[in-house]
Amino acid sequence: MRTALWLWLSLSLSLLLSAAACDAGLDTRDPVGDVGGDSGDDTGANALPEACGYTPMTDLDPADGGVEVDLRASAFAWDPGTGVPIAAGLAFNESVPGPVLEANLGDRVRVHFTNDTTIDMSLHWHGLRVSPEMDGIQQMLGDPVSPGESFEYEFTLVDGGFYWFHTHMNTATTIEAGLYAPIIIHVPGEVAPDCDLPVVLDDVLLDEDTQQLAPPDTDMMQLMGRLGTVLMANGRSDRSIGWTAGQTTLLRLVNASNARYWDLRLEDHEFTVVGSDGGFLAEPYTADHVVLAPGERTMLVVEATGTPGATYRLMNRRFQLHEEDGDMIEYDPMGEGENPVMSFVYDDQALAGSGWTQPTPDVPSWTGAVPNLGHHWLLEEDMMGGTVTIDGASFPDVPMVEVMTSVDTTFEIENASEMHHPFHIHGNRFQVVDVDGAPPAQAQGWKDTFDIPPRTTVTIVSELDNPGEWMYHCHILEHADEGMAGMMMVGM
Numbered sequence: 408m409r410t411a412l413w414l415w416l417s418l419s420l421s422l423l424l425s426a427a428a429c430d431a432g433l434d435t436r437d438p439v440g441d442v443g444g445d446s447g448d449d450t451g452a453n454a455l456p457e458a459c460g461y462t463p464m465t466d467l468d469p470a471d472g473g474v475e476v477d478l479r480a481s482a483f484a485w486d487p488g489t490g491v492p493i494a495a496g497l498a499f500n501e502s503v504p505g506p507v508l509e510a511n512l513g514d515r516v517r518v519h520f521t522n523d524t525t526i527d528m529s530l531h532w533h534g535l536r537v538s539p540e541m542d543g544i545q546q547m548l549g550d551p552v553s554p555g556e557s558f559e560y561e562f563t564l565v566d567g568g569f570y571w572f573h574t575h576m577n578t579a580t581t582i583e584a585g586l587y588a589p590i591i592i593h594v595p596g597e598v599a600p601d602c603d604l605p606v607v608l609d610d611v612l613l614d615e616d617t618q619q620l621a622p623p624d625t626d627m628m629q630l631m632g633r634l635g636t637v638l639m640a641n642g643r644s645d646r647s648i649g650w651t652a653g654q655t656t657l658l659r660l661v662n663a664s665n666a667r668y669w670d671l672r673l674e675d676h677e678f679t680v681v682g683s684d685g686g687f688l689a690e691p692y693t694a695d696h697v698v699l700a701p702g703e704r705t706m707l708v709v710e711a712t713g714t715p716g717a718t719y720r721l722m723n724r725r726f727q728l729h730e731e732d733g734d735m736i737e738y739d740p741m742g743e744g745e746n747p748v749m750s751f752v753y754d755d756q757a758l759a760g761s762g763w764t765q766p767t768p769d770v771p772s773w774t775g776a777v778p779n780l781g782h783h784w785l786l787e788e789d790m791m792g793g794t795v796t797i798d799g800a801s802f803p804d805v806p807m808v809e810v811m812t813s814v815d816t817t818f819e820i821e822n823a824s825e826m827h828h829p830f831h832i833h834g835n836r837f838q839v840v841d842v843d844g845a846p847p848a849q850a851q852g853w854k855d856t857f858d859i860p861p862r863t864t865v866t867i868v869s870e871l872d873n874p875g876e877w878m879y880h881c882h883i884l885e886h887a888d889e890g891m892a893g894m895m896m897v898g899m
């Protein structure tokens with residue numbers, strides 16, 4: 408009786424609270440309402456621009472030539488920029504995204520992880536070639552970090568560049584709730600640019616009335632992926648960054664969205680693409696738009712060529728996941744046009760310009776497939792049955808792929824469905840050598856996540872230098888959770 412009354416009281420209290428919060432939410436800007444707004448008018452109304460840069464996690468033992476950090480996952484209500492905290496939010500170290508894990512190539516990393524949530528967890532270091540024991544999959548498949556428990560992740564960094572870590576159980580729910588963070592690994596010869604700015608891109612799907620996370624599990628969403636109503640840069644819809652004319656920014660972008668592909672441009676600025684999933688590119692190139700599939704990263708050099716005092720917005724253009732003339736009508740709650748993601752606000756100063764250049768990596772590259780075919784994957788979608796499959800099955804029934812370590816190996820990924828799938832492989836790194844019979848327009852260096860367009864076959868090659876049993880999966884998290892995943896044994 409007592410419990411029931413208490414429950415009733417707290418329920419009505421939280422209803423009252425959320426009603427009040429909802430009213431407050433109406434006063435804040437509605438991200439969708441910004442569509443088509445004129446450049447610069449509606450940005451940063453409620454905030455001063457932040458300094459360009461980042462604060463890494465504290466190294467507990469700076470003397471030892473490695474990095475040692477404390478990481479704690481817990482419930483944490485965070486404000487995506489709507490003015491209404493997300494009550495079901497989760498966070499690393501009470502921050503969304505979690506704080507930047509910063510290290511140098513070759514460092515030994517030790518992460519003292521504590522799970523202070525109420526759900527089982529495993530952590531995955533997306534893109535890093537760690538050992539199978541540290542990759543999060545063995546834990547996910549049978550030995551998770553339970554509520555209240557701790558685990559020490561420990562690995563040596565053999566990859567430089569820009570990566571991220573996230574939970575690897577119930578990913579569609581836990582990553583949506585906020586459990587993700589960037590990783591920056593500096594390489595020899597890398598000089599600090601005027602500004603080094605990691606930006607984690609994400610969208611959340613909020614209920615219109617409560618501004619809380621919408622239930623994650625409709626059948627439609629499982630099939631189509633969960634597209635959000637709020638676009639966020641580093642956990643907020645209203646970020647603005649202070650810039651000075653003439654400065655050079657290294658913009659490191661990661662797509663942490665459940666399903667959204669981002670197609671980005673910065674008003675009146677050009678990008679130089681200098682890096683991708685696995686570090687710097689051998690041949691940088693300029694672009695005015697970049698597309699990022701879920702899980703992918705890009706590193707862009709942006710010269711501040713704008714006018715002192717002016718504001719420029721990073722804009723995201725609608726990316727259609729399904730083929731244009733297919734059977735599915737795809738609805739994006741952000742609308743069909745462009746939406747602002749964040750803004751860059753120039754001060755009145757001007758710098759001479761640092762003339763920063765990226766270090767040039769020694770990336771061996773294949774010009775086509777190598778003779779040794781490791782596997783041909785087939786991605787399919789059964790619209791009627793509402794399932795997405797790999798090789799005709801769903802995890803854990805997808806047959807194991809078995810290949811040999813340290814042998815250059817080709818893999819083909821054939822997408823027979825009418826939808827894009829970002830295909831991600833753990834544990835090893837790859838290069839895309841062919842897309843439907845032609846080399847990719849621009850070499851992307853080392854990759855771990857590849858967009859496979861509808862009805863397209865992408866060919867990748869790897870040296871497979873990291874033995875173990877590795878998971879691969881679609882990085883549309885609804886698809887991954889639903890079983891669009893398998894295991895690959897890279898044997899000795």
Ligand code: C2O
Binds near residue numbers: 573702880
């Ligand atoms: Cu980014 Cu298996 O995950």
Ligand code: CU
Binds near residue numbers: 532534833
């Ligand atoms: Cu991964």
Ligand code: CU
Binds near residue numbers: 886
């Ligand atoms: Cu998929």
